[in-house]
Amino acid sequence: MEILAKSAFLFxxxxxxxxxxxxxxxxxxxxxxxxxxxxxxALAGMYLLLAAPFxxxxxxxxxxxxxxxxxxFAIMLSKxxxxxxxxGSVSLGRAVNALLCLLVxxxxxxxxxxxxxxxxxxxxxDVSPALLGEGMLGPYLLPFELISVVLFxxxxxxxxxxxxxxxxx
Amino acid sequence: MTDLMxxxxxxxxxxxxxxxxxxxxxxxxxxxxxxxxxINGAGLSIVAAAQLTSGDAVKGQLAALxxxxxxxxxxxxxxxxxxxxxxxxxxxxxDGVFHMRG
Numbered sequence: 001m002e003i004l005a006k007s008a009f010l011f012x013x014x015x016x017x018x019x020x021x022x023x024x025x026x027x028x029x030x031x032x033x034x035x036x037x038x039x040x041x042a043l044a045g046m047y048l049l050l051a052a053p054f055x056x057x058x059x060x061x062x063x064x065x066x067x068x069x070x071x072x073f074a075i076m077l078s079k080x081x082x083x084x085x086x087x088g089s090v091s092l093g094r095a096v097n098a099l100l101c102l103l104v105x106x107x108x109x110x111x112x113x114x115x116x117x118x119x120x121x122x123x124x125x126d127v128s129p130a131l132l133g134e135g136m137l138g139p140y141l142l143p144f145e146l147i148s149v150v151l152f153x154x155x156x157x158x159x160x161x162x163x164x165x166x167x168x169x
Numbered sequence: 170m171t172d173l174m175x176x177x178x179x180x181x182x183x184x185x186x187x188x189x190x191x192x193x194x195x196x197x198x199x200x201x202x203x204x205x206x207x208i209n210g211a212g213l214s215i216v217a218a219a220q221l222t223s224g225d226a227v228k229g230q231l232a233a234l235x236x237x238x239x240x241x242x243x244x245x246x247x248x249x250x251x252x253x254x255x256x257x258x259x260x261x262x263x264d265g266v267f268h269m270r271g
Contacts, residue, residue, distance in 0.1 A: 016179060020206055029196065029202070039206065043209055047213075050216055051220060052220055059212075071244065077251070095193065098190070101185075101189050105181070109177075113177045120173045125226040127230055131227050136231060147242075151238065158245045158248060159249070161246075162252045162253060
C-alpha cells in the first residue's frame with residue numbers, strides 16, 4: 001500500500017512538473033492553459049492522497065470547471081492569435097529576471113522546509129464534509145459571509161468595468 | 170524526508186515556476202495563468218500542513234476553500250481588467266500598460 005501511494009505521488013509529480021513547465025514556457029496561450037488544467041487535476045489527485053476528498057472535488061469544480069473557463073474567455077476576448085502572442089524571443093534581461101525569480105524563492109523555501117522539519121502525523125486526518133460545514137456555519141461564519149460579499153463585489157465590478165455604453169465603439 | 174516535506178516541496182515548485190512565469194510572460198493572460206499556478210501551489214501547501222501536522226485540520230481545509238473562493242473572484246476581476254486593457258490599448262501585451270491614467 002505504501003508503494004502504491006508513493007508511485008501515485010510520483011505520477012502526480014510528473015504531471016505537475018510537465019504541466020507547470022508547459023503553462024509557463026508554451027508559445028501558445030491555449031497550450032499554456034491546457035498545461036495549467038493538467039496541473040490542477042493532478043493537484044486534485046494530491047488532495048485525495050492527503051485524505052481530503054472534499055477539497056479535491058472543490059479543486060476540480062472551482063478551478064477546472066470555473067477558473068479555467070474564465071481564463072479561456074480571457075484568451076478568446078483578448079483576440080489572441082492562434083500562433084500565440086508569446087512568439088518572438090524573450091529578451092535576455094527578462095529571461096535572467098525570470099530565472100532569478102525562480103531561484104530565489106525556490107532556494108529559500110526549500111532550505112527552510114528541509115532544514116527545519118516540523119513534527120508530523122504518520123497518517124493524514126480524515127475530516128468529514130459535515131465537520132467542514134459546521135466550521136463554516138459556526139466559528140467561521142463571518143469569513144464565509146465575507147467571501148460571498150467579495151464574490152458579489154468582484155462580479156459587479158467586472159460587469160461595471162467591462163460595460164460598453166450604447167453607441168460607443 | 171517526511172511526507173509533509175515532499176508535499177511542501179511540490180508546493181514550492183509550483184510557486185517558483187509561477188513567479189518565474191509572471192516575470193517572463195509578455196501578455197496579460199499569460200501572467201494570469203502563471204498567477205493561478207502560484208495560488209494552486211499555496212493551496213497545496215496549506216492543505217498538506219493542515220492534514221499532516223498536529224494543527225487543526227478543519228481550519229486548514231477551510232483556509233484552502235477560502236483561497237479557492239478568492240482565486241475565483243480574482244480571476245473574474247482580472248478578466249474584466251484584461252478586457253478593458255485590450256479595448257483601450259488594442260493589444261494584450263504587458264509592455265503597453267505603463268500608467269494608470271485612463
